[in-house]
Amino acid sequence: MHEQTNLVQIKNRWQTELIESVTSVEELIMRLNLSPKLLSQGQKAALKFQVRVPPSYIKRIRLGDPKDPLLLQVLPVREELKKNKNYLKDPLNELNHNPKSCVIHKYQNRVLLIVGSFCAINCRYCFRRHFPYSQQHQNREKWFSALDYITNRPEINEVIFSGGDPLAAKDSFLSWLTGRIAKIPHVKRLRIHTRLPVVIPSRIDDELLLWMQSTRLKPIIVLHINHPNEIDNSVKMSLRQLRKIGICLLNQSVLLKNVNDRSDVLISLSEHLYNCEVTPYYLHILDPVEGATHFHVDKARIKTVYSEMQTALPGFLLPRLVKEIPGELSKTIVSLND
Ligand code: SF4
Structure with a gap:
């Protein structure tokens, strides 16, 4: 525990914030007071591309608003699983x-x-x-x-x-x-x-x-x-x-x-x-x-x-x-x- 505290102390503030980023859909939903209905579909999408949101960005998202424009940029959703032949893994080659x-x-x-x-x-x-x-x-x-x-x-x-x-x-x-x-x-x-x-x-x-x-x-x-x-x-x-x-x-x-x-x-x-x-x-x-x-x-x-x-x-x-x-x-x- 003592060693861990020292490790945090030698890190810059931004590195600590980086470590504290939310990396699970469950925690993101909980922190933002969102409906648990968003969970299962979001978790599937997050398997393809992990969720990651730092605390300072979360602070700018409105609580309980599933349409918040900042939230929509970071929350994994079911639509991500849709296939479309024009949408590619490496779109810019x-x-x-x-x-x-x-x-x-x-x-x-x-x-x-x-x-x-x-x-x-x-x-x-x-x-x-x-x-x-x-x-x-x-x-x-x-x-x-x-x-x-x-x-x-x-x-x-x-x-x-x-x-x-x-x-x-x-x-x-x-x-x-x-x-x-x-x-x-x-x-x-x-x-x-x-x-x-x-x-x-x-x-x-x-x-x-x-x-x-x-x-x-x-x-x-x-x-x-x-x-x-x-x-x-x-x-x-x-x-x-x-x-x-x-x-x-x-x-x-x-x-x-x-x-x-x-x-x-x-x-x-x-x-x-x-x-x-x-x-x-x-x-x-x-x-x-x-x-x-x-x-x-x-x-x-x-x-x-x-x-x-x-x-x-x-x-x-x-x-x-x-x-x-x-x-x-x-x-x-x-x-x-x-
Ligand atoms: S848009 Fe930029 S910041 Fe966002 S995931 Fe892609 S490379 Fe990273």
Whole structure:
């Protein structure tokens, strides 16, 4: 018992919060005063993709409301078990662009590194919910091989940390990897795709700020916020700390049925982001991943929502409406005339 207490003490606050995440449907339902009817169907879906929700995110979900937009992103439901031939395990064909362990290289000048093998939250619509992280062995030798891959390709000017959530990795490792990448002269930028500052805001601590400040690569953080209710005071404070040290903050959202497929919700999100000095960057059309059919928003609805956003928002607060088409050399901007 004494030993356990010491272990908790040497962990950073965010790591303790990570450990305290809810990983069972039963506990999630109980904590949120939801009907036990949701249990059996949810448990079956969770066998395919585990439930994981950190306590700080749970606090932002309304008690007893099965339609809460934050809850719908994390609660496993029966609909996930529906089969549809158009919804695939690897909807973006990433495993065909995986030249080395931990490396995904789809676009010429940018390479993505799978830095984190898990996330602090498991989003039910995630396009990597079936990704075989365990096959991407992440030991030092593999990392040196990934670094050689980048070194040998002078056309790569941007490295993207992804995952899983890259900020789920320890700062000492992130600092080591960033230091190695910074030695490759043709790499100009480091982009970090993360949901951690939103779901566990205490992740933005002094240690993390220190390694971000100490690299010649100017980190750009792409957050993933889908709904204005995800931005509470603790998130605002964390984002403020990042802005204080000059980190460029962008946000991408995924358009999700019953979560944010309303223009008033997305307009409010853009306004909240602006107040936190975050630029709304992309509004993604859902990638057709197996288990997420119930999040699909139909074309007519997308057109209505986005054209209402265009009318209400100035250009700099309007995220670009995009979708990813496997094999294309960049993301595809969606035209409302399509
Ligand atoms: S945080 Fe991102 S990568 Fe992780 S489960 Fe959610 S959507 Fe997927």
